[in-house]
Amino acid sequence: MNVLDIRGLTKKFGDFVAVDNISFKVGEGEIFGFLGANGAGKSTTINMICSLLQPSGGEIRILDRDIKTQSRFAKQSLGIVPQDLAIYEDMTAYENVSFFAGLYGLRGGQLKERTEEALAFVGLGDKAKSFPKTFSGGMKRRLNIACAIAHKPKLIIMDEPTVGIDPQSRNYILASVRKLNESGCTIIYTSHYMEEVEEICSRIAIVDHGKIIAEGTKEQLTATVTDVKDIVIELKTATGGEAERLTGLPGVRKASQEENVIRIHSDASVDNLNRILKRLMEGDSEIRAVEEREPNLEMVFLTLTGRNLRD
Amino acid sequence: MRKELWFLVRTTLRRIFRNRSNWLIYLGLPVAGVVLATVLYGSTGQPDLQVGIVNGDGNARVAADTVQFLGKLDHVKFANVTESELREQLADGKLDTGLILSAGYSDSVMAGKPDHIALHSVKGATVTAYFKSMLSSYVDNVSAMARIANGDTATFDRLYGQYSGAGFKLTAQSVNDTSNTKEMSTQSIGFLLMFMLTSAGSLSELILKNRENRTYFRIVSSPISAKVYVLSNIIVNLIVMAGQILIALFFMRVVFHLSAGVPFATMFGLLALFALVAVSLSLAVVSFAKSSSAAGAMQNFIVTPSCLVAGCFFPASVMPEFMQRVSDFLPQSWLLAALGKLQANGGLADIGLNFAVLLAFAAVFFLIAVYKFGRSDDTRNFV
Numbered sequence: 001m002n003v004l005d006i007r008g009l010t011k012k013f014g015d016f017v018a019v020d021n022i023s024f025k026v027g028e029g030e031i032f033g034f035l036g037a038n039g040a041g042k043s044t045t046i047n048m049i050c051s052l053l054q055p056s057g058g059e060i061r062i063l064d065r066d067i068k069t070q071s072r073f074a075k076q077s078l079g080i081v082p083q084d085l086a087i088y089e090d091m092t093a094y095e096n097v098s099f100f101a102g103l104y105g106l107r108g109g110q111l112k113e114r115t116e117e118a119l120a121f122v123g124l125g126d127k128a129k130s131f132p133k134t135f136s137g138g139m140k141r142r143l144n145i146a147c148a149i150a151h152k153p154k155l156i157i158m159d160e161p162t163v164g165i166d167p168q169s170r171n172y173i174l175a176s177v178r179k180l181n182e183s184g185c186t187i188i189y190t191s192h193y194m195e196e197v198e199e200i201c202s203r204i205a206i207v208d209h210g211k212i213i214a215e216g217t218k219e220q221l222t223a224t225v226t227d228v229k230d231i232v233i234e235l236k237t238a239t240g241g242e243a244e245r246l247t248g249l250p251g252v253r254k255a256s257q258e259e260n261v262i263r264i265h266s267d268a269s270v271d272n273l274n275r276i277l278k279r280l281m282e283g284d285s286e287i288r289a290v291e292e293r294e295p296n297l298e299m300v301f302l303t304l305t306g307r308n309l310r311d
Numbered sequence: 312m313r314k315e316l317w318f319l320v321r322t323t324l325r326r327i328f329r330n331r332s333n334w335l336i337y338l339g340l341p342v343a344g345v346v347l348a349t350v351l352y353g354s355t356g357q358p359d360l361q362v363g364i365v366n367g368d369g370n371a372r373v374a375a376d377t378v379q380f381l382g383k384l385d386h387v388k389f390a391n392v393t394e395s396e397l398r399e400q401l402a403d404g405k406l407d408t409g410l411i412l413s414a415g416y417s418d419s420v421m422a423g424k425p426d427h428i429a430l431h432s433v434k435g436a437t438v439t440a441y442f443k444s445m446l447s448s449y450v451d452n453v454s455a456m457a458r459i460a461n462g463d464t465a466t467f468d469r470l471y472g473q474y475s476g477a478g479f480k481l482t483a484q485s486v487n488d489t490s491n492t493k494e495m496s497t498q499s500i501g502f503l504l505m506f507m508l509t510s511a512g513s514l515s516e517l518i519l520k521n522r523e524n525r526t527y528f529r530i531v532s533s534p535i536s537a538k539v540y541v542l543s544n545i546i547v548n549l550i551v552m553a554g555q556i557l558i559a560l561f562f563m564r565v566v567f568h569l570s571a572g573v574p575f576a577t578m579f580g581l582l583a584l585f586a587l588v589a590v591s592l593s594l595a596v597v598s599f600a601k602s603s604s605a606a607g608a609m610q611n612f613i614v615t616p617s618c619l620v621a622g623c624f625f626p627a628s629v630m631p632e633f634m635q636r637v638s639d640f641l642p643q644s645w646l647l648a649a650l651g652k653l654q655a656n657g658g659l660a661d662i663g664l665n666f667a668v669l670l671a672f673a674a675v676f677f678l679i680a681v682y683k684f685g686r687s688d689d690t691r692n693f694v
């Protein structure tokens with residue numbers, strides 16, 4: 001049985017096509033990654049799955065039932081962690097979770113039990129009586145998750161649940177995603193951090209400009225890139241502009257730089273490492289480390305679109 | 312669905328009223344409006360009228376009854392005095408007015424030609440106007456009966472007996488209806504209308520606030536539909552406004568003894584109808600606004616000026632005619648007009664048009680809101 005089955009889904013805002021005829025299936029027990037750059041159409045797709053936006057075309061089935069004709073059932077089976085925090089600042093953590101769980105029909109003792117369970121699950125058990133305004137960014141993100149899971153949905157959709165938080169909270173969240181999955185939840189995980197998606201997702205769809213441009217397991221996707229390699233060079237100090245000097249070297253398709261780390265996307269067939277290093281040393285750059293990367297999702301994305309995920 | 316609705320209503324109410332300042336804003340202000348109206352329009356706060364009576368007609372029946380009748384009026388205090396005492400005390404300001412019934416007064420009334428009665432006053436006419444009108448209507452009634460009886464004592468006795476039995480009660484009830492209390496209560500209601508409009512505005516803004524903090528997203532993605540959610544907001548709104556109405560009416564009647572001259576149930580019904588207008592207006596505003604702060608600004612822009620023109624703060628009659636005509640397009644003035652008709656002893660039939668117009672206002676605003684909400688595809692500001 002497919003937990004989610006999307007066929008020909010389209011959303012237009014006026015003339016602009018935000019989601020363009022996409023189809024995919026998510027099976028039970030999967031952690032399905034939805035990877036794409038800013039504005040690719042991830043949130044728009046998710047908003048349609050959650051009935052927040054009306055699709056311009058196509059079909060969405062949750063647990064084999066059409067969400068248009070059986071929206072109540074679909075919504076009941078769904079838990080949603082929105083991209084932006086969706087919590088009440090003037091209600092305590094406990095009241096937040098309990099309110100949102102109440103929307104799904106939980107009442108009384110069961111509501112209390114599930115609320116406490118969800119708060120404990122995200123590690124906020126001791127903060128039940130505190131107001132979110134006293135929380136750190138990571139704690140708010142965790143509360144945002146707790147609000148989505150107390151009613152024990154079959155399918156949980158997480159729209160960039162780790163945006164803008166410290167590494168510790170991020171690891172905590174990734175661990176809880178795995179734990180939720182082990183407890184039987186199917187998960188759709190949206191992100192533009194490819195490391196996260198690589199780490200936890202069993203299957204991945206890459207979206208760009210509203211279309212799915214590749215889909216498969218990590219291995220399947222990376223196997224498609226045989227003709228390129230990534231070289232990462234770390235400099236001791238950078239003055240900026242080092243990457244630009246590398247463009248035009250044989251085989252170099254793209255060179256980008258983040259502070260003192262240069263990332264070079266290059267043809268695999270051209271042996272150009274020596275020339276790259278020489279060019280850098282000519283410019284008085286001192287090199288600290290050089291690494292040739294295994295094919296990864298970033299490279300897949302770059303090959304397919306010609307852009308970095310976070311350009 | 313009913314369970315879900317109730318769940319939403321309960322949690323929203325709890326959220327609103329856990330904040331102390333909201334108690335003040337939603338329930339305190341209507342009371343403040345009543346207080347303000349009494350201060351602004353109650354000028355003297357209605358001290359008792361001090362009346363001195365010189366009864367020169369002894370124990371004649373009509374004279375005695377006249378004194379007794381006047382004694383039943385509210386806010387009037389009597390003292391039996393002699394003529395010289397009367398003059399002295401009027402000059403000192405100890406008495407506001409003096410009533411002199413000289414010998415022959417009763418007989419003249421019985422003859423249908425009242426005479427031998429005089430009212431002395433040093434203060435302005437307004438102070439005694441009420442007293443004077445009550446007195447003259449009494450005297451006129453009795454002499455009219457005398458004319459009808461045309462010398463037949465038995466007939467007169469019968470008529471007079473009925474009148475003093477039933478009529479006394481009737482006048483005792485309308486005693487509160489001085490134009491002053493009417494004005495105070497009308498302006499209290501005027502202020503109440505403004506606070507109802509404001510509170511409806513800020514409660515409907517909750518819809519936008521919940522969009523801005525994205526909790527709306529969660530609510531609509533749960534089994535609860537957007538319709539039920541908006542309905543719950545409307546119900547919360549109506550509950551709060553019903554509270555405002557009850558509190559304001561309670562304070563008017565029980566605490567400040569301001570009778571609007573309209574039965575409680577009628578008054579409540581009329582104001583409840585206005586509550587519907589207020590909710591649907593605020594929903595229409597919210598459906599046009601891009602953000603809660605924009606909605607707030609729009610509400611301010613609409614509510615205060617329209618209340619001003621409609622005569623919520625002071626009687627519309629003091630305004631230029633052009634403004635009075637503009638106020639025909641404002642629901643507040645239709646409500647105040649209905650109130651005026653009822654106070655002038657009109658029946659429910661007389662306010663049928665006002666009722667229909669108010670209902671139409673509510674329906675139009677509501678349809679506008681439904682139309683705008685239904686066509687909105689914009690989650691970008693909210694999601």
Ligand SMILES: Nc1ncnc2c1ncn2[C@@H]1O[C@H](COP(=O)(O)OP(=O)(O)OP(=O)(O)O)[C@@H](O)[C@H]1O
Nearest residue numbers: 013018037038039040041042043044688689690691
């Ligand atoms: N309500 C709307 N009206 C018009 N255009 C919209 C609306 N919502 C989204 N868009 C556009 O649709 C495109 C897809 O947006 P979407 O939010 O789905 O991207 P995303 O993949 O979630 O990006 P991000 O990683 O930034 O969250 C964007 O170009 C956006 O500007």
Ligand SMILES: [Mg+2]
Nearest residue numbers: 042043044083
């Ligand atoms: Mg997004």
